[in-house]
Amino acid sequence: MGFTSAMSTAALLVLASLAVPHLQVYAADPEEIRDFGHPSKGTPLNGNYFTFTKLRNIVVEQGAFANVTAANVNGFPALSGLGVSNALLSYPPGSVNVPHIHPRGTETLFIIKGTLHVGFIDTSVPVPRLFVQILQKDDIFVFPRGLVHFQINKSKSKTVRAYASFSSTNPGLVSLPRTLFGVYMDIDVLTKSFEVSPSIINQLSAQPF
Numbered sequence: 001m002g003f004t005s006a007m008s009t010a011a012l013l014v015l016a017s018l019a020v021p022h023l024q025v026y027a028a029d030p031e032e033i034r035d036f037g038h039p040s041k042g043t044p045l046n047g048n049y050f051t052f053t054k055l056r057n058i059v060v061e062q063g064a065f066a067n068v069t070a071a072n073v074n075g076f077p078a079l080s081g082l083g084v085s086n087a088l089l090s091y092p093p094g095s096v097n098v099p100h101i102h103p104r105g106t107e108t109l110f111i112i113k114g115t116l117h118v119g120f121i122d123t124s125v126p127v128p129r130l131f132v133q134i135l136q137k138d139d140i141f142v143f144p145r146g147l148v149h150f151q152i153n154k155s156k157s158k159t160v161r162a163y164a165s166f167s168s169t170n171p172g173l174v175s176l177p178r179t180l181f182g183v184y185m186d187i188d189v190l191t192k193s194f195e196v197s198p199s200i201i202n203q204l205s206a207q208p209f
Helices: 003-019 176-181 187-194 198-205
Strands: 067-071 085-091 096-101 107-113 116-122 129-135 140-143 149-152 160-166
Touching: 085 096, 085 149, 096 176, 116 140, 176 198, 187 198
Parallel strands: none
Antiparallel strands: 067 085, 085 160, 096 149, 107 140, 107 160, 116 129, 116 149
16 A cells, blocks of 8 residues: 555544544633743843744745644743744645644634645534635634644645644644554554554554654
8 A cells, every 4th residue: 555545544544533422621721810921030031032933934845744833832932821822834735734633722724825725523513524615815714622624735736825823822733643543552443443454554554644
């Protein structure tokens, strides 16, 4: 099985896993009682503290997956306690941002350049429901907190760029393919859950999700 067919199988297995009952989990940033968090000792409190410069001159790496540069509290301490974070996403031709979850934050996605196919899955109803859209330049789409969502650039020649905002300083990221096939859990769990052969699970586990 080649990379493309393995990816296709992975997508089917990941989506199949969504048929299980949904457990609502509530998690959010604590309420901030100050205007903003102050820098650590030795870091001057000036305009530089409130400025994030790592989105400048980003080089897009070509490949099957989207490029994501996050601006969250881990790399931008000024966001601490403010309940927001951001990310710049670049989608090379044919690339995908695999099905994933942000357990601690809702995401809004603003299209800077290009056309992007997006979707999310509502699992709060008895049968999971898929919502999809084709976004154009200057469109905004919202992915509710904790729901599985994805994006794909179907162009064969053009790169898409988008800017994401989150309702959390650290929204978290749970990649379904990486979580299911990248941690080498007991293979019997996966073969029985998806009703496939061990060889398929081994091939998926070997992919660079």
